[in-house]
Amino acid sequence: MSGPAPTTTATRFRYPYVIGWTGEAQGPPLKWVPRCGGLRLSYVVPHRDDVRHGVLRLRQGQNRAGRPDFRTVNTLRQWRAMDKRLCQVCARSAVDRETGRIWWLLSNDGCGGDGYTNAPPTCRACIPEAISQCSHLRRNAAVFTVGDCSPYGVRADLFVPYLPPLVPFERNAVVRFDDYDMHHALARELLVRLHDVQPAVTEGDAAA
Ligand SMILES: [Zn+2]
DSSP: OOSOOOOSTTSSOOOOTTEEEGGGBOOOOEEEEEETTEEEEEESSOOTTSEETTEEEOOBOSSOOSOEEEEEEOHHHHHHHHHHTBOTTTOSBOBOTTTOOEEEEEESSSTTTTSEESSOOOOGGGHHHHHHTOHHHHHHEEEEEEEEEEEEEEEEEEOOTTSOTTSOSEEEEEEETTTSOGGGEEEEEEEEEEEEEEEOOOGGGTTO
16 A cells, blocks of 8 residues: 555556556445335445446445456446547557548457447547557457447446445456346446447558
């Protein structure tokens, strides 16, 4: 807690906008509250922006305290990037000014096969950097442009109603808005469905 936070400006390396930082964890207590037809999950002390798309979101700090953790994303930053079509690296718009299409970097080994993803878009300028930073993407990256995206579901921890909401019965489950009772979920990431996905012309194809 007391150590100095690493600065991002002192190095050429940029920490991607959406990744989580160890000092941002909060974990405020949860409770069940009555709703029409059952119970819904809530924080004991609710905040105005806890719920989005009808689901309670993991509450975290936004101060990038502690250390960057590339295995996690910060829920609110991931959500914001999806909602506003922002680049997951630099947080600027990932919408191409000329075409209006969204630049999207996906892994070509199945991610996106069902038409949904948990990875926010990546703007054109940041695509080479994003690929170079990730060994998986170096082998499997595929660049697309996307016509539009829409909320599909969440990756969430799931709780059993009426039991004290202390430990989820399932962690990091993928649940769709259409077929799960979102009142019992604590969302970690927003999943979006991609529409009109087209392979992008990359630098190597630039002759065209
Ligand atoms: Zn970017």
